[in-house]
Amino acid sequence: MSPSTWLTVIGIGEGGLPDMTPAARACLRQATLVIGGERHLALAAEDIAGVEHRTWTNLEDTVAAVLARRGQPTVVLASGDPMHYGFAATLSHKLAPGDMTVLPHLSAFCLAAARLCWPVQDIACLSAHGRPIEALAPHVHDGARLLILSADGRTPAAVAALLERLDFAPSTLTVLEHLGGPQEKTFVWSPGTPCADLNTLAVECRAAPGALGLSRVPGLPDGAFTHDGQLTKREARAVTLSLLAPRPGELLWDVGAGSGSIAIEWLRAVPHTRVVAFERDPTRLATVQANALTLGVPSLIAVGGEAPAVLADFAEDPPHAVFVGGGLSRLGETLLDAAWGYLRPGGRLVANAVTKDSQAALTAFHARRGGTMTRLQVSRLLPSGGWDDRSPLLHYLGSKP
Template identity: 50%
Template sequence: MSAAPSVIPPPHPVSVVGIGADGWSGLSGGAREALRGAEVLIGGARQLELLPPECAGVRVAWPSPLRPAVPRLLAEHRERRIAVLASGDPMFYGIGRALAEELGPEGLYVLPHPSSTSYACARLGWPLEDTEVVTLVGRPAARLVASLHEGRRLLVLSADATTPATVAALLTSHGFGPSRMRVLEQLGSEAEAYADGIAESWAHAPGDRLNVIAVECWATADALRLGAVPGLPDEAYEHDGQLTKRHIRAATLGALAPAPGELLWDVGGGSGSIAIEWMRAHGSCRAVSVERDPARAERITRNAERLGVPGLRVVTGRAPAALTELPTPDAVFIGGGLTAAGLLDACWEALRPGGRLVANTVTLESEALLGERYRLYGGELTRLAVAHAVPVGGFTGWRQAMPVTQWSVRKSSAPVSASVPVPGDRT
């Protein structure tokens, strides 16, 4: 269901016209008609310069930052026929999304143009449906890391002319130096240009700011393998020992069951591994990691950037007090501090109906608390035990890690029973 419009729709639908690097000559008859008939033309300065004098409407360039200006400009000109210019397809990482959020889809008349990704795949001979698109426009380059997998084809939407060099350095630093890179500039125009090379030896000077980077991902033989499912190698994380280990982490993420667009609270973040792998599950997954120790909170931020989810929000503070202003979670993981007074109750109360809560512990005191809640609310109470093979003299034997007790439960929409008193000690 679409969000309620925040701006009163104008008397006429706003025309949203996609335009390419080929300018006016590449537009359809309908798109030209919409631009000729507009009384107000809104777009980037470069896009407005592509229009001929016959488009006589008042030309308004987007200010920076753009998003906060959208409702103001729509309201200011709502009594006039408005046409908004967008690069390529307005609904693909374009202004069309912001306009639809303000006016609703019925307030728009969208006339798309082929996107830069469509042009790129046409030039490369790549099936678009098998090609992952990552935008770095207004976003940190580190988010590309989550998409790096051997043999994968990526199209990277550049922020400017310096982005290709940034991408080459990032690929090399993460073990993907052998990847092939092709930079495609001014796609769809007579000025199309291409640069080809290998990431680790990329030496091309910055070219045109309108470019798309095609990457064929190839890793070095010793590159750390980061798979697409939970349970990344422990050595992928910087930590001080406060790390949910790989096999327990995989089981925990399985119980949390991340889904696109959902929000996780990771309470007692440690090294941030649960929140990070929650966000790696899908590009739209969101997470807040709450950690009371400032040094660990900084470490979580570094781990998130290195592993491709720089959007992870880190809150430094002691739970449950640090939870009060956070948005409603779809799932909560408690990895530490279970016996802190009021913590489990606060997490349970904040969780939406149908949401999931997972708590892990290795102490008897916290295990007793989880047993109480299991009897009250049901769910699953599980003992997880992992052993690793280690040298024993000239032989090999098993070394048992501390067993982890895990409670996982889905919150019913039925009223919750009165909370149970818990021990006041802290872990």
Template identity: 45%
Template sequence: MTGPKKWLAVIGIGEEGQAGLSAAARSLLEQAQILVGGRRHLGFLDEGDRRERLVWESPLQKTIDTILQRRGQRVCVLATGDPMWYGIGATLARQIPLEEMTLIPAPSAFSLACSRLGWPLADVDTLSLCGRPADLLLGYLYPGVRLLLLSGDRQTPVIVAQRLTEAGFGESQMTVLERMGSPEERLIQGPAATWAHEDLANLNTIAIEVRGENQQRRCVPGLPDGAYCHDGQLTKREIRAVTLSSLAPQPGQLLWDVGAGCGSISIEWLRSDRRCRAIAIESHPQRRQYLADNAAALGVPYLEIVAGKAPDVLADLPQPHCIFIGGGLTTPKVLETCWQALPPGGRLVVNAVTVESEQTLFQAQQLWGGELTRIAIQRAQPLGRFLSWKAMAPVTQWSVWKE
């Protein structure tokens, strides 16, 4: 019994065009009946080539559907650099079995940029801003970090320079590398704060050496309270750090943040790993605006925000791995609905500050187990010429793993 036929080839191609292709890639290209790519990619082919061509449309899925309709014919997709690194190869692999595909990468823009700059690629953070919000950059900014960004177009470097400057990293050194591998290759450098280069090619990659100081940029949970816009409904820094530790985020997991307030828990959950996902449930319109603003400012603009009250809005949400309840605990059926939504091995963490909500937690702990912890924090504050301890409202936390 033979396996499925490989009918789709996805080939990385650089600015050298066909001359830079390997023998295997050139053979697949020659055998193809249908050629797919952007106008720039297809422009690398001979003018006399009369084979059928498909140019990527918007939305992209429209062309992918056409490719799927040609299953069984020999289709060749031309892509920039490495198709599996922020490329079309990764998109196609989610819809087409790997057994039906052949993938041949060329050097990625990141590899080429590192070869020009002498940067070890293993020590560099990478990000694509092609069709993605520029606010994503804000989640990558730490003093001393080296970043490589794929640009959306010639305007992206100006936007990046503005974001860096606004975030307190205007000293950062930016390098824009244009059309690497072509005779028109060019390298432009300058600090973000005074960046004024606008005559750029649409095909460019941005390298950044992040410089500057910003105390709100931390890799660990517990950002300063001042990092958030809020109306007082904020899980304070010390409590937030303990809560994230109890939630124990893992890459790719989904969090429900029920009664999210300004979103500090779900935002720091997302910041713990770029593959984490979160849904913030909040009924108050002003707090939802704070949620959106804070998520963008702290580099996680993809935080999903759901308007409404639990438990009513929970029924249609995707199943979570973890749930945090920070508000609305005494609303009937909230705790029971959240518990039922968790899969085996899921985690539930609840913070309570009122006697009534503490009673609810005690009853739940008797029923489902888990740990009850009381967290009391005091901060030193001026009292005349001296310092005095001022106690924050104590928080009772219930943390439980569902068996």
């Protein structure tokens, strides 16, 4: 262990101690306490025979136990590369860099890519541990290659079911079990095939004929969302997302979320973004949650309650952008002023209005706060040959100083 740190996280593979570096083994032998899963401790049994060791249970309790030892020499054993969807990655958000030393082993992604001769830079490396399987959906497109850390032996079947729902049933699933160990085994998965809990799943995505193949570029077809008519239509949605301008790490508040289309497209468009969607109607709130799951963004936080009062519950984490898509006809400038007040400095407020009352509220707000106003008129050609002229939509964009 480095003298400047109190915690060392060591990656260990299925090959056990013989595959570890001399530095990692020396660290184990010098440790006063080693924490790890049952499998990790068994693999390292020879070097920790005379060392106090504890078996971790769930992630939350283990993180708490490690943090409780702050300042005391501690070693944690973890699978493969602990900084890639691993224990050290979780701890990195809670510790200063000088608190922790990480000694990685070959990751499952590295080993799987080597076995399959897949260039790692061309693969989406994902995890199904502690995440809804639907979170994989945005990464599925024709020709995509995915490597997935399975939660257990049921993950391949769950991924296959997801692919079927997405019209990607022709995809090939390859299971790689116990990578790097004496029990290593690789096979093409088929329904009913038993799989070891310790497995990595490789997916070659192939679309079925006629598959919709949803893009991550904003402007999904209206039919991609379940809705009761309360939906920002495709063309208006694409313009709205361009004004919201999502960037990695940013938080959006979607106020009056309706079906959740704006919130969902924000999350799909840019990785590492967040959303809190507010909707007062319980049925629509359930629709927001269902659409988020179906379209692969289960991280969306959907909150019931009446705006603007409900916004105060989230004031400690102010948004980078706010979209007001509902409630303007009832609440007018009161809602816009509240949203503006919660924005971070430099944040963007975007609002859409169709009705006479909501457009009047936007116009008055613009006169006080400044910003830009755009009127969008969309007409769609009907099968009869005429045009379906829709009501003009007023877009507002303001940036908070």
